[in-house]
Amino acid sequence: MNNNTLTVLGIETSCDETAAAIVRRTSDGQGTILSNIINSQIEKHKKYGGVVPEIAARSHISVIENVIKSSLNDAKLSFNDINAIAVTAGPGLKGGLLVGLTTAKALSMARGIPLIGVNHLEAHALTIRLIKKIEFPYLLLLVSGGHTQILIVNDVGKYERLGTTIDDAVGEAYDKVAKLLNLGYPGGPIVEEQAKKGDSKKIKFPRPLIYSGDLNFSFSGLKTAVRREIEKSIPLTKHDAENICSSFQDAVISVIINKLEGSIKLFKIKNPKITKPDVVIAGGVASNKTIYNSINNLSTKFGVTLHVPPQGLCTDNGAMVAWAGAERFSKNHIDNLSIEVKPRWPLDPEAKAAIGAGVKA
Numbered sequence: 001m002n003n004n005t006l007t008v009l010g011i012e013t014s015c016d017e018t019a020a021a022i023v024r025r026t027s028d029g030q031g032t033i034l035s036n037i038i039n040s041q042i043e044k045h046k047k048y049g050g051v052v053p054e055i056a057a058r059s060h061i062s063v064i065e066n067v068i069k070s071s072l073n074d075a076k077l078s079f080n081d082i083n084a085i086a087v088t089a090g091p092g093l094k095g096g097l098l099v100g101l102t103t104a105k106a107l108s109m110a111r112g113i114p115l116i117g118v119n120h121l122e123a124h125a126l127t128i129r130l131i132k133k134i135e136f137p138y139l140l141l142l143v144s145g146g147h148t149q150i151l152i153v154n155d156v157g158k159y160e161r162l163g164t165t166i167d168d169a170v171g172e173a174y175d176k177v178a179k180l181l182n183l184g185y186p187g188g189p190i191v192e193e194q195a196k197k198g199d200s201k202k203i204k205f206p207r208p209l210i211y212s213g214d215l216n217f218s219f220s221g222l223k224t225a226v227r228r229e230i231e232k233s234i235p236l237t238k239h240d241a242e243n244i245c246s247s248f249q250d251a252v253i254s255v256i257i258n259k260l261e262g263s264i265k266l267f268k269i270k271n272p273k274i275t276k277p278d279v280v281i282a283g284g285v286a287s288n289k290t291i292y293n294s295i296n297n298l299s300t301k302f303g304v305t306l307h308v309p310p311q312g313l314c315t316d317n318g319a320m321v322a323w324a325g326a327e328r329f330s331k332n333h334i335d336n337l338s339i340e341v342k343p344r345w346p347l348d349p350e351a352k353a354a355i356g357a358g359v360k361a
């Protein structure tokens with residue numbers, strides 16, 4: 001155990017944000033964000049309706065130095081004050097990961113500062129502990145542009161996956177629906193806004209895998225159903241699009257609630273001494289207030305306490321990477337300079353591949 005106060009620089013380049021942040025963790029597990037710089041590439045990818053890996057990698061290279069400098073300036077610190085450099089080593093886009101990891105290795109070597117390779121999913125999973133004192137184990141619904149999983153977070157580095165998507169991630173489905181409706185990118189926040197003005201019961205979209213008897217998800221059939229509905233309804237009025245968004249989101253929420261309820265039951269069986277489990281939602285889609293409110297309305301019925309990080313810490317950022325690094329460092333998990341990027345890096349390596357799972361599972 002490292003019982004000192006730790007000041008950690010975190011670097012994130014796994015997708016379309018170049019981010020660096022400095023976070024402090026005291027020995028009692030309390031966290032403070034000293035700086036949190038995000039250079040978003042959204043404008044560069046917008047016209048393609050999704051992230052273009054080559055453009056992403058080039059953009060990371062051109063801004064990473066300034067993003068890191070700004071994180072030190074904002075925190076009014078120098079490299080002499082930094083105890084460890086944490087960097088996302090996977091999963092994500094290989095080109096971007098290489099930019100972040102190579103930069104972090106160079107800084108670590110030049111300054112003699114320990115290096116910690118962080119799993120991007122672990123960074124999402126632990127973010128809540130930067131904000132609140134949540135003890136292990138807790139149940140995690142991880143919903144982002146690349147992943148949809150339910151996991152038990154037993155400790156730093158110890159995860160048990162209960163369910164995963166067998167095809168698309170939920171954020172990806174939001175992005176695709178937005179693209180089909182020409183609403184813009186990233187689709188999640190736009191679809192959520194449009195959904196507020198629509199009728200969620202207007203179209204009965206499928207609830208994929210709701211009767212599958214397991215805790216896995218599937219969103220590709222739902223996306224196809226949305227595409228068919230759009231084709232059928234052309235030319236679409238603004239209100240048609242709002243109804244589609246609202247009915248799509250209703251289907252997503254039904255499936256999430258169904259799988260979460262099953263996961264809570266399983267969590268309680270595995271942890272009989274915990275009377276009121278903590279349930280955490282994390283990842284970009286966790287910033288969706290409609291999803292959060294729908295789950296929160298059921299938290300008393302389910303006998304759980306629901307937590308979600310503030311919006312800016314749900315989508316990708318450097319503070320979550322710095323914090324995961326600090327949590328790992330506090331348990332003496334340090335890497336050496338030979339670590340490599342891992343574009344695929346499951347949190348629970350023991351979990352069996354779900355049937356139908358693509359590379360993202």
Ligand code: KG4
Nearest residue numbers: 144145146171186188189284285288315316
């Ligand atoms: O965690 P994140 O920033 O990046 C990944 O690790 O994937 O998540 C980005 C994803 C995108 O698919 C975006 O559309 C989705 O999160 N997202 C949302 C909302 N805000 C972001 N999805 C639904 N509702 C939102 N309000």
Ligand code: ZN
Nearest residue numbers: 144283284316
């Ligand atoms: Zn993410």
